[in-house]
Amino acid sequence: MSGKIYYNGNIVDRENAKVDIEDRGYQFADGVYEVVAFYHGEPFTLNEHMERLVFSASEIDIELPPAEILIKEAKNYIKETEYADKNAKLYVQVSRGVASRSHAYPDGMEPIIIMKAGPLDPNPEKYFQEGVKIITLPDERWSRCYIKSIALLPNILAKKKAKKAGAYEAIMTRDGFITEGSSSNIFIVEDETIITPPATNYILNGITRQTVINRLAPELNYEVKEESIPYYTLLNTDQVFLTGTTTEIMPVVQINDKVVGNGKVGKETKEIFEAFRELTGFVRGK
Ligand SMILES: Cc1ncc(COP(=O)(O)O)c(C=O)c1O
Known part of the structure; x- marks a missing residue:
C-alpha cells in the first residue's frame, strides 16, 4: 500500500495514515464525503464538490474550513501524488473526529479531513x-x-x-x-x-x-x-x-x-x- 495521503493539512505516506478506533467516522459512520474526478491532472467541478462537502458537513453540525481553502489543499495534494498529470479520482472524507464512544458527541470536536487519490478506473x-x-x-x-x-x-x-x-x-x-x-x-x-x-x-x-x-x-x-x-x-x-x-x-x-x-x-x-x-x-x- 504505497502512495500519499492528505491527513488534516499534512501529506503523509499511506502506511502512516491511521484511523483511531474511537474515530466517530469508524464507529458511527459520523461523517461526510466527496468524490472528485481529475482529467489529466485538471480538477473537474472541484469547486462545486467542495462547496457541497462544506454544506453536507454543516447539515450534520460539523464546521469545516471554507471551500476555497479545501480547493487549494486538494489541488496541492494531487500535485504531490503520482496522479499529478493523470486521470484520477479524489476521495475526500470528513469525520467528526475522535471521542470516547457515546451517541451524543461532545461540543468543540476537531473534524478529521483526509484525501486519497486513486485511478479514475473508467468504465469499459x-x-x-x-x-x-x-x-x-x-x-x-x-x-x-x-x-x-x-x-x-x-x-x-x-x-x-x-x-x-x-x-x-x-x-x-x-x-x-x-x-x-x-x-x-x-x-x-x-x-x-x-x-x-x-x-x-x-x-x-x-x-x-x-x-x-x-x-x-x-x-x-x-x-x-x-x-x-x-x-x-x-x-x-x-x-x-x-x-x-x-x-x-x-x-x-x-x-x-x-x-x-x-x-x-x-x-x-x-x-x-x-x-x-x-x-x-x-x-x-x-
Ligand atoms: C446516492 C448518489 N446519488 C447521486 C450521485 C451522483 O453524484 P455526483 O454527480 O456528484 O457524483 C452519487 C455519487 O456518488 C451518489 O452516491
Whole structure:
C-alpha cells in the first residue's frame, strides 16, 4: 500500500495514515464525503464538490474550513501524488473526529479531513457505447439523502444486488416514484425533453446531474424538466441514462428484464454523453 495521503493539512505516506478506533467516522459512520474526478491532472467541478462537502458537513453540525481553502489543499495534494498529470479520482472524507464512544458527541470536536487519490478506473467503453442494465429496488434509506453521508449501508447492499443480477446499477423507488441510483442520478428522455426527479431531500443533488441540467442540455437546446417520475413511466420510456462522477453519462438499455426503447442508445443520450466527454477533455487510454 504505497502512495500519499492528505491527513488534516499534512501529506503523509499511506502506511502512516491511521484511523483511531474511537474515530466517530469508524464507529458511527459520523461523517461526510466527496468524490472528485481529475482529467489529466485538471480538477473537474472541484469547486462545486467542495462547496457541497462544506454544506453536507454543516447539515450534520460539523464546521469545516471554507471551500476555497479545501480547493487549494486538494489541488496541492494531487500535485504531490503520482496522479499529478493523470486521470484520477479524489476521495475526500470528513469525520467528526475522535471521542470516547457515546451517541451524543461532545461540543468543540476537531473534524478529521483526509484525501486519497486513486485511478479514475473508467468504465469499459462498451458500456458507454451500447448501454447497461439496471435493476429496481425499494429505497430503504433515510429522509436526508441530500447529505453526502458516509453512512452508505443501503447503497452498498443495493449495488451488490445489482452486480449479482449482472446489472450496472440499482435504481431505488419510493412511494411509486423513482429517486436515484445507489451512486448515481437518473434521467429519462421523452419527446426530446430531458426529465429527472427534482432535487428534494430524497436524492443527492449530483454535480454531474447539475452539469447536465445547467450546461449540457441548454448547450444542446434541450428542455429540462425536474419532475417526479413514476416507476411505471420509467419502465415505459424510450431513453434512460445515469449520471455521476465516476459513472459519467451512462446509457441504460435494460431495466430488470425489460428492454428500454429499441434497446439502442438514443440520440439525445448520445449527444449528452458526447458533450460531457468534450467538456471533461477525457481521452481514453491516456
Ligand atoms: C446516492 C448518489 N446519488 C447521486 C450521485 C451522483 O453524484 P455526483 O454527480 O456528484 O457524483 C452519487 C455519487 O456518488 C451518489 O452516491
